[in-house]
Amino acid sequence: MVHLKAILHPKKVKKEKTIYRLALRVTNFRKRSYFHLGYNIDPNDWDEKAEKVKKSHPKYQHLNRLIRKKYDQLDDIIYEAERNKTQLSAKQITDKIRDNTRNKSFFDFAKEHVEDLEKSKKFNRAISDRSKAKNIKEFTKGKDVLFQEIDENFLRRFKIYLKNEKNNSERSVMNSYVFIRLLFNRAIKNGIIDQSFYPFGRGKILIKYPESLKIGLTEEEILKIEQLDLQTHTPLWHTRNIFLFSFYLAGIRITDVLHLKWNDIIEDRLLYRMKKNAKLDSLKLPEKVIVILKFYREDQRSYADFIFPELKKVGDDETKQKYSIIKGAIKKHNSNLQNIAKLAEIDKKITNHIARHSFGNIAGDKVSPQMLQKLYRHSSLSTTIGYQGNFIHASSDQALNEILKFSTEKKN
Known part of the structure; x- marks a missing residue:
C-alpha cells in the first residue's frame, strides 16, 4: 500500500551544517521517493505530527497551502493507478507529478491568469494581459514555451521584437516584463518552476520605467x-x-x-x-x-x-x-x-x-504635500512628492537665473 507523508528531508551541505527541505515522501514496496517543494524550513517551525508548518514561520499559510495542493495531486496519481490496477513505484509516482508540473507551459499559466481576472470581473486587466500574452506568442511564432525557456536572452530578444516589430515604447516593454514577472512569481509559489530560473533582479533583467513628462494646463x-x-x-x-x-x-x-x-x-x-x-x-x-x-x-x-x-x-x-x-x-x-x-x-x-x-x-507648491496626498488619494507621501515634482519648477528656475546672472552683470 502506498504511503504519503509531508516531512522535512535533511541534507548535509557542510560537515557541521544540515538543511531541512520541505518535501512529500512517497513510500511503496518499502522504497521511498521524495518530491521537494522548494523551501528549506527550520525544524523549530515544523509540526511533525500535524505535518504542517507552524505559525512561527512568516509564510506558514502559503507553505501549508502548497503542501495540501501537492499532497492532493500525488494522492490523485495514486488513486488513478489503483483504479486502473496499475502498479507504480514510489519514484514513478513522484516522476509523474514532476512531469505534470514541468510540462505546464507559460501560455497555459497565462491563460489561467486571464481567466481568473475575468472571473473577478477585472476586465481591463484581463484584456491588457491577454494582449501581452498574445505578443509573446507571436514572438515565439505560436510555439509553446516553458518557464525555464524564458531566460535573460529570451527577454532581451523579446524587447528588441517589441520595439522593432510592435513599435512599443520603453514603458510598454517594461509593462510586458512586469506581466512576465508576475506569472513567474506565481509559478514559483505554485511549485511550477524553481526560483533558480527566475530571470529578474540584480545582475539579471532589471525592470526600470523611464521618466515620463507630465504636462498640465495652466x-x-x-x-x-x-x-x-x-x-x-x-x-x-x-x-x-x-x-x-x-x-x-x-x-x-x-x-x-x-x-x-x-x-x-x-x-x-x-x-x-x-x-x-x-x-x-x-x-x-x-x-x-x-x-x-x-x-x-x-x-x-x-x-x-x-x-x-x-x-x-x-x-x-x-x-x-x-x-x-x-x-x-x-x-x-x-x-x-x-x-x-x-x-x-x-x-x-x-x-x-x-x-x-x-x-x-x-x-504647484501652494499646498502642503500632506494635503495634496489626501486630495490625490495617494497611499504614501513619497508618491505625492514624486508626482508633484513634475510640476514644481519655480525653485530650479530661480536657481538657474541666479547662476547665470554673471553674464548679464558683466555686460552692464
Whole structure:
C-alpha cells in the first residue's frame, strides 16, 4: 500500500551544517521517493505530527497551502493507478507529478491568469494581459514555451521584437516584463518552476520605467476652457463638464467620475470609492462643481441613479458590456477634448487624464504635500512628492537665473 507523508528531508551541505527541505515522501514496496517543494524550513517551525508548518514561520499559510495542493495531486496519481490496477513505484509516482508540473507551459499559466481576472470581473486587466500574452506568442511564432525557456536572452530578444516589430515604447516593454514577472512569481509559489530560473533582479533583467513628462494646463488655459461658448447639451458641452468636474475635484479619474451616483453626494460632500484601489474618499463640493451638477439633476431618475449619462442603461454589475461602454466613452471624450483645445486655442494635447495633471500643475507648491496626498488619494507621501515634482519648477528656475546672472552683470 502506498504511503504519503509531508516531512522535512535533511541534507548535509557542510560537515557541521544540515538543511531541512520541505518535501512529500512517497513510500511503496518499502522504497521511498521524495518530491521537494522548494523551501528549506527550520525544524523549530515544523509540526511533525500535524505535518504542517507552524505559525512561527512568516509564510506558514502559503507553505501549508502548497503542501495540501501537492499532497492532493500525488494522492490523485495514486488513486488513478489503483483504479486502473496499475502498479507504480514510489519514484514513478513522484516522476509523474514532476512531469505534470514541468510540462505546464507559460501560455497555459497565462491563460489561467486571464481567466481568473475575468472571473473577478477585472476586465481591463484581463484584456491588457491577454494582449501581452498574445505578443509573446507571436514572438515565439505560436510555439509553446516553458518557464525555464524564458531566460535573460529570451527577454532581451523579446524587447528588441517589441520595439522593432510592435513599435512599443520603453514603458510598454517594461509593462510586458512586469506581466512576465508576475506569472513567474506565481509559478514559483505554485511549485511550477524553481526560483533558480527566475530571470529578474540584480545582475539579471532589471525592470526600470523611464521618466515620463507630465504636462498640465495652466490657470489661463483652464479659464479659456471654462469661458468657451458651447451650446448646452451638445457632446462638446458634456465633455467639458466631465473634464472640469474632474479638475475641480483634484483630478478624479474619469472611470470614477462616470461611476458616480447621486447617493454618493451627501449634503455638500462627495463620498466615493476609487475603482483603482478601492479606497474611500470624501471631498467638499466646490461651487463650480455644484453648478455643473445642476445641469444633470433634471435627468435624475432615482437616488441611486448615475449622475452622468454613460452608464444609466447598464446598471451596477461589472460586465464586459459595461467595460466596453466606459472604454468607448473615454475614447469619445478624448476626441472631443482635441476639438475643445482647438476652439480654446490651446496648443497642447488634452485628454481626460490631463485634468489630474492640470490640478497638479496649478497646485504647484501652494499646498502642503500632506494635503495634496489626501486630495490625490495617494497611499504614501513619497508618491505625492514624486508626482508633484513634475510640476514644481519655480525653485530650479530661480536657481538657474541666479547662476547665470554673471553674464548679464558683466555686460552692464
